[in-house]
Amino acid sequence: MSLLDNLKRLFIDADSSVKFARMDVTMNKNYLLLQDIRDLSPEKRLKAIGEVLENSHNLLNSLVGDGALPLSVADGMIENVIGRFELPLGVATNFQVNGKDYLIPMAVEEPSVVAAASYMAKLARLNGGFDAYSDRPIMRAQIQVMGIRDLKSAKERILKHKSELIYAANEKDKTLVTLGGGCEDIEVHLFEETPSGPMLIVHLLVDVRDAMGANTVNTMAEYIAPEVEKISQGYVRLRILSNLADKRLVTASVKIASEQFDTPDYKGDEVIKGILEAASFAAVDPYRAATHNKGIMNGIDPVVIATGNDWRAIEAGAHAFAAISGHYSSLTQWSTSDDCDLVGKITLPMAVGLVGGVTKTHPTAKAAIALLGVKSAMELGQVIAAVGLAQNLAALRALATEGIQRGHMALHARNIALQAGASSNELDLVVKRMVESQNVTVDNASQILKGIK
Numbered sequence: 001m002s003l004l005d006n007l008k009r010l011f012i013d014a015d016s017s018v019k020f021a022r023m024d025v026t027m028n029k030n031y032l033l034l035q036d037i038r039d040l041s042p043e044k045r046l047k048a049i050g051e052v053l054e055n056s057h058n059l060l061n062s063l064v065g066d067g068a069l070p071l072s073v074a075d076g077m078i079e080n081v082i083g084r085f086e087l088p089l090g091v092a093t094n095f096q097v098n099g100k101d102y103l104i105p106m107a108v109e110e111p112s113v114v115a116a117a118s119y120m121a122k123l124a125r126l127n128g129g130f131d132a133y134s135d136r137p138i139m140r141a142q143i144q145v146m147g148i149r150d151l152k153s154a155k156e157r158i159l160k161h162k163s164e165l166i167y168a169a170n171e172k173d174k175t176l177v178t179l180g181g182g183c184e185d186i187e188v189h190l191f192e193e194t195p196s197g198p199m200l201i202v203h204l205l206v207d208v209r210d211a212m213g214a215n216t217v218n219t220m221a222e223y224i225a226p227e228v229e230k231i232s233q234g235y236v237r238l239r240i241l242s243n244l245a246d247k248r249l250v251t252a253s254v255k256i257a258s259e260q261f262d263t264p265d266y267k268g269d270e271v272i273k274g275i276l277e278a279a280s281f282a283a284v285d286p287y288r289a290a291t292h293n294k295g296i297m298n299g300i301d302p303v304v305i306a307t308g309n310d311w312r313a314i315e316a317g318a319h320a321f322a323a324i325s326g327h328y329s330s331l332t333q334w335s336t337s338d339d340c341d342l343v344g345k346i347t348l349p350m351a352v353g354l355v356g357g358v359t360k361t362h363p364t365a366k367a368a369i370a371l372l373g374v375k376s377a378m379e380l381g382q383v384i385a386a387v388g389l390a391q392n393l394a395a396l397r398a399l400a401t402e403g404i405q406r407g408h409m410a411l412h413a414r415n416i417a418l419q420a421g422a423s424s425n426e427l428d429l430v431v432k433r434m435v436e437s438q439n440v441t442v443d444n445a446s447q448i449l450k451g452i453k
Helices: 003-009 042-052 056-061 071-077 113-125 151-160 162-171 174-178 214-232 268-284 286-306 311-322 363-372 377-400 405-419 424-437 442-452
Strands: 089-097 100-107 131-134 138-146 182-191 199-207 235-242 249-256 332-336 342-349
Touching: 042 056, 056 363, 089 113, 089 363, 089 377, 100 113, 100 286, 100 363, 100 377, 113 249, 113 286, 113 377, 131 377, 138 214, 151 162, 151 182, 151 199, 151 214, 162 174, 162 182, 162 199, 162 214, 199 214, 214 235, 249 377, 268 286, 268 332, 268 377, 286 311, 286 363, 286 377, 311 342, 332 377, 342 377, 363 377, 405 424, 405 442, 424 442
Parallel strands: none
Antiparallel strands: 089 100, 131 249, 138 199, 138 235, 182 199, 249 342, 332 342
C-alpha cells in the first residue's frame, strides 16, 4: 500500500477527530491537506508532499539540499555573494479560500506561526473557509517634477496630453499590452509647499498583470520623463514606483460560529467578546495597532518570502495603508453577525507576482509556488491575505483567553533546548520539563540535560 493510500485511510470524517483532510485527492492531488503533518518527521513530511505533487523529484530537490539554492544562482542574484542564509520552510494546512484547498508554504523563524495559522484555518473550514477578492493589479509610478512656477497650469497641460503620454508608456512594453495590461491612466498631484519648493507629481497607473510590477512601471516612468519635462516646463527628479499600492487591494473575510471557540475553560461567546475588545484596542491605539499588525504580517511575510516576492514592499504598503486615514490603525476589522458568529475582514495592498525576479530564479521559490498551486498573482494575493487574517485571529484568540505566551513558549522551548545542546532524542523530554516548570531558559534546559545524562 502506497503512502498516499495510507493517507487516504486517515482522511477527515466530519464526525471524527481529524487526522488528514482533502477535497478530492484523486482529481486534485496538489491540494491534499495534511492536517496532522506536524506529527511526522521532516523526512516523512517531505515524502508525503512528494506523493501528492507532480514532478515531485525536481520539486523536492528544490526544497532541500544543494538544489534549494546553488551558490552559482545566488551569485547572480546579489553582489559579493559568500554563501546562503537559510530559514525554516514549513507548510500550513487546512486552508480553504474561495472553495479551493491550499497547502501554504511559509518561510519563517518564529515558533507558533505555522501552527497558529493552521489551527485557525481548521476552524474556518467548518464554515466554508475564507472568501477573498482582489482589485485588478494596478501599480503606480511617480514622476517628480520640480522648478515649475505655475503648478496648476502645468497640471492642465499634462492632463491635456494624457493620451499621448499613456501611448508612449505602452510603447515601452508592448508585450504587457498584448497580455491585457499596460498604462491605463495618469493622475497629477500638486504639493505647493515642501522643504524643497513646489512639486508636481505625475502618477502612471499601470496594469502589470501577473508581475509584481516594479521594473515595468519604473521603466515606463523613465521613458516618458523627458516628455513630461517638455510639457510641464520643469525638470524631473525621481522616477520610481510607489509601494502604497492602493489600487491593488485584496480583501479576505471569514465567519466562525461561537461554539467553535468552546473549550473546557472558555465559552465561545466569552472568547468572541474578548476578541472584539482586543480588536477595538488595536483600532484606537497606534501603540497596540503596531503589534497587532505585526502579528498579521507574521502570517503574510512567510508566504511572501517563500514564493520569492518582495516582503519589504508588502510590509511598507501594509503599514502605509494602515495609516492612510491619518491615524495608524488595525488592518483587520472584527464584528459579530446577527446570529452572534464572529466575522472578520482584512484589506491591504498586495503587490505580489508570479513572473520575473526571484519567483523564476530561486529553485525553492518555484517549488513553493508549485506546492501552493496558484495560477495568477491575484489568486496568490487572495491566499496571502487569508493567511494574514488567520494569523490575526489566532493572536486575538490567544490574547483573549490563556494569553499569548502559553502556546508560543511551548514552541519557543524547543529552540531553547537546542541552544542548550539537547539532542533529537532528548529534545521532547527537555521541552516537556521546561514547560511544566514554567521556566523556559537556557540555564534550566542545561540543568535538565545534566539530570537526564
